[in-house]
Amino acid sequence: MKRKIKVGNLFIGGGARVSVQSMTNTPTSDSEKTLKQVLELEKAGCDIVRIAVSNDEEAEACKNIIGKTKVALVADIQFDYRMAVKCADIGFDKIRFNPGNIGDESKVKEVVAACKRNRVPIRVGVNGGSLDKNVAAYASGAEALAQSALIHAAILEKYGFYDTVLSVKSSDVRTMVEAYEILDARCDYPLHLGVTESGTKIRGVIKSSIGIGSLLLKGIGDTVRVSLTGDPLREVEAARLILSALNLNGDCVEIVSCPTCSRCNYDMEPIVDELEKKLYGLKKKLKIAVMGCVVNGPGEAADADIALCGGKNGKAALYLKGKVLKTVPVSDAVSEILALAEKMS
């Protein structure tokens, strides 16, 4: 079990449910646009939103965002330690900051003091481009990532600071998985999982699913970020589906559907698409199966709360808790399933 760390109104680690993170990509100085994106992310099911803060103007703009959302807000600081101090003071819930990048430890001390007085935790986030130089001289790959993160964390420990979350992202899935495994074995800091620079749409979703998913399967990971080029809302959707695939998403609707083959006699894909869309975000623990034919259909239906199993002549069998309820025209399938889902507790 990892150390339990409070971030805004939620916890990371210590048995808390795995939280979902994303990051704004609007100009931080435009607080109206940024707040709009933060609220959209909140609505999509994001728990923690990170905002890059590079200068005073951007920090000032964030004052218009803090307090207006239920998500926890994290300031991403790259170079200027004064921004870390300022963001802790103005009400950010967490700071992402690598103390080893700052050079002068008196500055680190100032950041730690600001985080302590505001009870703000720090995420140390190492990736291939931000390895500790001493470590890079003798280690490489996963080992170098993990050791770099621990060295950054040790600098914070020197000043009595332990509210630390660690990440060791890599764009290589094998390296990333191995680095988190090393870290998991060597410390009790909660781990923020992610594949960095994972790419656009389908490639990025696949890399993140393998990396984050295989670690979560082993019980490693306390909070996750899916990094995708493009609209951050897709990051949240993908993260929620990763958690859902591993039954870590709390109460939610799971839709299973067969790939269809020559045995399928109806146009199944639009039905599944519409159900996915209309049931997204519904907080009920329901399994819905949409199946093409009677070969695998009844078997899958037996295991689902609601199932549709294609027959001939535009008809399909509707199953409730594994038993045939009635035969319905395929054209009514979506509304029939939604009505059943509505009624179920």
Add this chain to the structure above:
Amino acid sequence: MKRKIKVGNLFIGGGARVSVQSMTNTPTSDSEKTLKQVLELEKAGCDIVRIAVSNDEEAEACKNIIGKTKVALVADIQFDYRMAVKCADIGFDKIRFNPGNIGDESKVKEVVAACKRNRVPIRVGVNGGSLDKNVAAYASGAEALAQSALIHAAILEKYGFYDTVLSVKSSDVRTMVEAYEILDARCDYPLHLGVTESGTKIRGVIKSSIGIGSLLLKGIGDTVRVSLTGDPLREVEAARLILSALNLNGDCVEIVSCPTCSRCNYDMEPIVDELEKKLYGLKKKLKIAVMGCVVNGPGEAADADIALCGGKNGKAALYLKGKVLKTVPVSDAVSEILALAEKMS
């Protein structure tokens, strides 16, 4: 190391590269449509294509497909053992068939004889809906799936048949992963990995990536099928990207790109999309990084063959093997990168 099994012109197991499978969803009796889909799948990088064969008419239609494609062809037989015999005899490269479902073992013997005389291997494919009834009485979940597969395989062994590939698909990712782990420990038959009924588009891609990807990460799995509701070409694309993410896809182009944040000053997503599209299928081992800004950009560029790193005023830095080559207008970025990729060996 698993037993090495010949399927058409390729091998499954025994150290052979992991092959990619899909399945047609056209009416099998329409051989023109089905052949067209088989050829599209071949072009997309599919190694093995499965076709459901339920009756004589469908088997006859397949004679117009066999011999016209380089992919290995598998006949999917559900109920009628005579179709298994016929498909082995007419030139299918593999039969998917569960001997335990047939009842009468003299029929199994006939299928085995047909497969032996044609040197055709068999895949035994168990899923939640096709558990062995005796096993289902005392075991459940992953254990029941694995034991069912082994019981089917044992029936074939009784008749001296060992050219068997096993699969134990489940729509639950945890169950699927565990079932394959059990099977991997208990036999030397090569394993065909898949999450069954995994769903539409993004949900299905995510479930398959976690399930197949986490097993491949452990060295488990010899051939893979991503099951997605809809166009099977998307299954092949996803399977190839899973292999690519784990460096199991032979020579191919890997594109990494950052998720962009407020530090990114150019419209990066269309550039990545266009590169993905134009470089799909190129058989060169190249890593291309497309990055938003100078914070993580140069670090990632150091590790890439070609990199683009966004600057200000519509300009970006183009890196070759980690060194800045030149500054280019963002509008020329795609053509500049494609020209470099073309030249590289």
